[in-house]
Amino acid sequence: MSRGISRRQLLQQATGAAAGAVAAACGGGALRAAPTAARAAQDGGTAGAKITVVGREGTIPVLLDNSQDWMAQTGITVEPVVVSTDLGRKILQSAVTGAFLADVQLHDDNYGADLYARGYYQEVPADVKGTVGWDDIVPFYRDRLSGWQGKTYGIPYDGDNMFLTYRRDLMADPAIQERFTAAYGYGMDPATGPKSWQEHGQYAEFFTGWAWDPSGEEGYGLSSMWKRGGGLFWAFCSRAAAYAKHPGAPDFYFDVETGDPLINSEAFVRALTEWKTEMETYAPPGALNFEWANGNDQLMTGRVAMVNYWADTGKDAQDPENSTVKGKLGYHLTPGSTDVYNPKARAWETQPEVSHAPFLGFGGRNFAIARDTKQAEASWEFLKHACSPETTLTVSVTPGSGMDPVRESQFNVDAWVNSPFQWNPDEARSYLDTIRANLNHPNLVADLRLPGWTQYQDALETSVSAVLAGSSEAQGALDQAAAQWKSITGQLGGAEKQMTYYRDLLGV
Amino acid sequence: MSSRPGVATRARPSAVPVAPARGRRRKRSYVRLVLLLPAFVSLAFVTIYPLGFTVYASLTDWNLFNFGAPVRFVGFRNWIELWRDQNFLIAFKNTAVFVLIATPLTYLVGLMVAVALDTATVGKRFFRVLFWLPLMLSSVLVTVVIGRMMFDPFVGPVDSVLDRLGVPQVLWLANPRTAMMTIIILQVWWGTAYTIMLLVAALESLPPELNEAARVDGAGEWRAFWEITFPLLLPVSSAVFLIQIVDAWKVFDIINVLTGGGPGTATQSISLLVFQQGVQGGNISYASAMAWMLTVTIAVVAGTVYWLSRRWTD
16 A cells, blocks of 8 residues: 655655764765865866765775876866775665765666666766767676666776686696596696586595695685675676576576576576585685685685686786785686576576686676766766776776776786786786686676665575575575565565566666 | 641741742743753654654565655564564574573673672782773674684684694684684673673672671671672672673674674574664665564563562562
């Protein structure tokens, strides 16, 4: 029964105080009223304007370091509002409560639906698209993740996708090769690493339990993110993609026609069962608590031989202060499978070749301008500079920025070799080729980007985590997650509405 | 009262006219009202309104992410749904286990330390400050620095000591069987400081003559404690116990920072679930129902403990 009160009214009445508190918690600077000088600048040009920009720790300082000349030239001052954790949820809270966070915002793509659908950002003007080299942006990010219902609200700045990073030096070592061949009857391929999950399991088994690293400590096969709330959602979906994403069907999370969740299909159950075994058998002790970077760090310190993670792994490895594996790594698509589950036929099919399904986990980050900004003109001027191909490239090759390639112009090996990272040319080529192959793959899997996405994320993470902890069986736990997803979809307007958005994301 | 001659005389001296006295009383009652007004207003806005609003929210389908849709009244659907929700039931069970173990342990350890501090002959002040230190630490410091550092299976001192004793490595926070135990240990360590502070103050206020008399009558230390000291501490003990129980039911920060409710759902608490559903997930109506269920539970448990303690202390 409708009570005739809109959510907006309810929010305005009920969450005014909460809005202030949330915004204050996100950064006091963001709440400051626009300075007099800046207001004056609105009337005549942007010189003297002050704008605020919110983004993750690392990115914004690097960007502003590279914006000093631009600031001097334009007279626009940019104040950072850096959020160290949970940036996405903080931006979302400000959108939901109506609190003003910052003029310019670098938001996570997973939250794109929630932010764009409620009109939290301004539409990107055509002249800005022209200035920032819109066509240079990789098509998937440009066409699927920058807008909502035909309108463009964000400028892609960070291109997240997941792939396998492995110890190429070990896999190319003749003595190790010989030992592996004797055990498994085929040779390791240092150019690609394991190509299928079956091979991956054998590689992992091989590298577990003996001291293959110069440190002399016992090594392990792999690492990942198994901790709930610590990247588990993306690690699991990436692990399941090769089984669950059929090359001939767009469906991954849901059946795009009916809206029925597919996360309890045999494909996801098999992936979860195998993933749990890998964690218990081939990962270092305490792996159940590995989250975000500490899963990745296991590779940096020479403790594991492989990790399926974001592009950060390759960049982190270039820092000799924190890494013992600089120049020793290889990169390839996340392992695939010849067994692929067909969600339409509800049956496994055998593919003639290994089928890969690269997962664009997290989707990256977009820059956008807050609808309520009083400094729209200056903010767009800033984005013309920040999102230009030149600045984007400079920021992405700077250590600590955390920004991964999102433009064609960033696949420039020389830029990476001559950057402060000083990449080995072969490794840089392997790294960039892998990212490019991921992004242009015909069977790539888009991450979940629906209104209320965090609810779906939490439900799946809770169930998967219960299985990993040994308190639930895979099928039962995923059935429970699927039931919760169905209920969440119902609460968020129903399958028809949500599937319209999902089909838009998939381009079907 | 007015029949007592002395009182009546003092209350209404014949030299003072009646009307002005009534006027002064009225004036005094206005002053009282004015002084109480800020408290009433803040109570209304900070407590009564939010409480009422969450009751209302729990009876709707309000979801922050169902943007543009009207909020509908759904009756007790959310309240009923709670008892079918496995995650809530697990969180309820975990929280109850936490309360049942952590609260008595906190009290017992606190009592033992308080008695030891009361009877100490040297270093009394130093040890008192030492045991009260955790009170001054923030929950984040306790969980991140002390919790993670102490129980780190590779570099933590706890495992290091166990290793020397020949005990195999324990993955304290990564093992569902030990994660809750670790959180309870941390809570006991942290919560004991508060218990110690109150019990030490109570012990110091006890008249020493009673204990001395018991000793003269031939009671040993143990008997004197159980028959004299402990019964006299009961009013304070029941208050301490009550506060610790209420606090334990609301456990959130330690778990959120240390395990996030995991591994799996091994340390999922009700408060954490409310946070995840309401603040992170935007499911305000369901989170409100959950929060109210927690409030009702706390009220029932606290009421029962209070009633029992009154019966016991009387």
